[in-house]
Amino acid sequence: MDISTNAAGLKLSSPLLPGSGPLTGDAERILYLARQGLGAIVTKTIAPEAAEVGRPCIAGNRTMIFNSEAWSEHPASQWIGEYLPEVRNQCDTPIIASVGYDDEDLKQMVPQLEPLVAGYEYIPRYVGKDFDEVKRIVAVLRGLTKKPVWVKMNANISDPVGFAASCRESGADGIVAITSLGPNMVIDIEHRRPLIGTADGYVWTSGPAIKPLALAYVHMIKQAFPDLSVIASGGCATAEDVIEFLLAGADAVQMLSEAMRKGRDLYGKILADLPAALERYHFTSVEDVKATCLTTTAPSNTPSFPHFDQDTCTGCCLCERCCPYFALHMEQGKPVVDQSKCFGCGLCQSRCPTHAITNVISEI
Numbered sequence: 174m175d176i177s178t179n180a181a182g183l184k185l186s187s188p189l190l191p192g193s194g195p196l197t198g199d200a201e202r203i204l205y206l207a208r209q210g211l212g213a214i215v216t217k218t219i220a221p222e223a224a225e226v227g228r229p230c231i232a233g234n235r236t237m238i239f240n241s242e243a244w245s246e247h248p249a250s251q252w253i254g255e256y257l258p259e260v261r262n263q264c265d266t267p268i269i270a271s272v273g274y275d276d277e278d279l280k281q282m283v284p285q286l287e288p289l290v291a292g293y294e295y296i297p298r299y300v301g302k303d304f305d306e307v308k309r310i311v312a313v314l315r316g317l318t319k320k321p322v323w324v325k326m327n328a329n330i331s332d333p334v335g336f337a338a339s340c341r342e343s344g345a346d347g348i349v350a351i352t353s354l355g356p357n358m359v360i361d362i363e364h365r366r367p368l369i370g371t372a373d374g375y376v377w378t379s380g381p382a383i384k385p386l387a388l389a390y391v392h393m394i395k396q397a398f399p400d401l402s403v404i405a406s407g408g409c410a411t412a413e414d415v416i417e418f419l420l421a422g423a424d425a426v427q428m429l430s431e432a433m434r435k436g437r438d439l440y441g442k443i444l445a446d447l448p449a450a451l452e453r454y455h456f457t458s459v460e461d462v463k464a465t466c467l468t469t470t471a472p473s474n475t476p477s478f479p480h481f482d483q484d485t486c487t488g489c490c491l492c493e494r495c496c497p498y499f500a501l502h503m504e505q506g507k508p509v510v511d512q513s514k515c516f517g518c519g520l521c522q523s524r525c526p527t528h529a530i531t532n533v534i535s536e537i
Contacts (some may be wrong), residue, residue, distance in 0.1 A: 174448035175458040178212065180424035181321035181346035181402035183267055183291055185212030187444055188415060188459050192379075192406050192429030193218050193271035193294065193325075195231070196437060198245060200259040203268075207260070209441035212425055213267040214260070218244040218296050219252050220273050221281055229369050231433070232359060232376075237383075238430035239359050239376040241369055244273055244296075249282045257289040267291035269323075274298050276313040283317040292321035294349055294404075302332065304339035315344030323404055325349040326390065328383065333390045334397045347402030349427065350390040353377035380430035384408025388421050392467065395422025410435075412443050412450035419462040476517020477533050479510055485529035492521040492530060 178188045190213050191197050191206050198217040207214055224243035232239045245252070252270075260268060270290040272282060274297070283293070295314055297307045307324070314322055324340040326333060328351040337348050355377030359368040367374035387407030395403050405418035406427035418426045432439045456462050479492075479501075488506040500514035501521060508521075508530075522530040 174451055175460070176444070176447055176451070178425055178459045178463070180213075180404065181292070181323070183213065183321055185267065185425060186210065187212040187447070188419065188423075188425045189409075189440060189444055189447075190215055190269070190404070190425055190427045191432070191440065192427040193296070194240075194429045194433075195242070196429060196432060199247065200256040203256070203260050204263055205437065206440060207264045207266040209438070210444045211266060211440055213269050213291065215269045215294055215427060216245075216252070216257075216271050218271040218273050219249050219282065219286075220244045221249045221278050223248045223251075227371070232369050233380075233430075233434045237378050237380040238433055239357070239369060239378055240353065241371050241376050249285070253282070253285045253289065257286070261289060269294050269321075271296055271325075272314075276310050279310065279314050279317060283314065287318060287320070290320070292323070292346075293318065294323045294325055295345075296325050296352075297327070304336055307336070308339040308343045311340050311343035311345050321346045321402070323347040323349045323402065325352055325406070327352050328354040328386060328390075328407070333393050337394045337398055337401060341398055341401055345401075347404060347424070348394050349404045349406050350394060351383070351387050351407045353379040353407075354383050354386070379407060380434065381408045381410050384410075384414065388417060391418060391423050392421040409443075410439075412446035415443065415447060416450060416454060416456070416462055419459060420465060420467045422467070424463065473517075476515060478512050478515050478517060479508075479521055479530045480532040481508055481510075482529045482531070483507055485527050487527055487529075489526065491524055491526065495520055495524050 176187045178185050193215045197203050203214050224246050226243050230241045268290045269292045270286050271294040322345050324345045326336055326348055330336050356375035357378045361368040370376045391403050391405045402424050403422050404425045405423035409426050409428040410431040415426045492508050493501045498514050498516045500511045501508050519533045522533045
């Protein structure tokens with residue numbers, strides 16, 4: 174099974190990349206990840222000066238990672254003089270340098286990074302609805318390199334297509350969608366304070382909980398600009414997630430939070446699972462997935478009522494308890510629908526643990 178992919182002219186051996194963050198914060202960590210077969214490495218965000226990071230700065234729960242980190246705690250000089258040459262000497266995995274933040278920073282760093290990296294991921298400082306500053310700095314970066322340039326989009330941007338358009342006009346090859354979502358807050362009830370955070374108590378959230386937003390933004394951008402390379406970032410946890418992001422329009426998929434929640438060997442496990450997952454869904458390669466158009470259908474204004482497979486149903490009553498229209502009840506341990514109440518919303522089918530409910534959602 175061919176799992177290679179092309180992203181803005183870069184041939185990657187696999188579509189899975191690490192997101193910029195702690196796991197790509199120095200040569201030792203980068204080399205550990207590269208040995209798992211990743212298509213490229215994305216460094217922790219490099220700036221001329223090292224970041225001063227308050228600690229503790231990372232926490233996690235069942236579906237999310239919270240962080241109050243900044244850019245790399247090592248200066249650009251250490252990356253250029255030590256970490257990147259060490260990686261280059263020990264492996265041939267392409268390196269995408271995550272760089273920030275203003276035009277003077279880029280003018281200082283990019284000429285020195287050029288012989289060491291295959292491309293750039295530019296991280297703008299947080300922007301609202303005015304993309305002029307990002308547009309200007311992307312144009313500066315474009316003038317400093319002929320290598321691929323992706324711009325990482327903040328999760329809070331309300332106009333992803335407008336943001337992508339501005340970056341495209343300035344010469345960006347692609348967009349990485351999305352960053353962590355924030356600012357948010359996590360409360361430690363026992364101690365009556367934020368669990369972790371900035372001086373004001375705020376964190377940024379990533380992981381599977383933000384995957385639906387990332388999928389939507391990837392799809393919106395690719396639909397608007399088919400010529401742009403889109404790298405997905407936000408919520409990848411399984412081989413199936415990789416396929417979903419590819420179907421939405423991504424060339425490659427970054428993962429960071431889930432490897433922090435479940436363990437840094439997760440990259441290799443997902444790549445080992447990917448060929449079988451592709452075959453299970455009748456794809457012949459990663460490029461085959463990318464060439465498959467994601468179809469959308471207009472929802473119906475009339476309900477489709479649930480059908481129940483009585484042999485598969487275990488009588489757990491979850492569908493009855495979850496139904497927001499009070500349309501399901503149990504008779505002799507099996508669910509029955511009151512069609513006069515049923516709205517055809519689909520929640521029961523999506524929540525059934527044994528997939529005993531069909532007909533409301535076409536395929537699930």
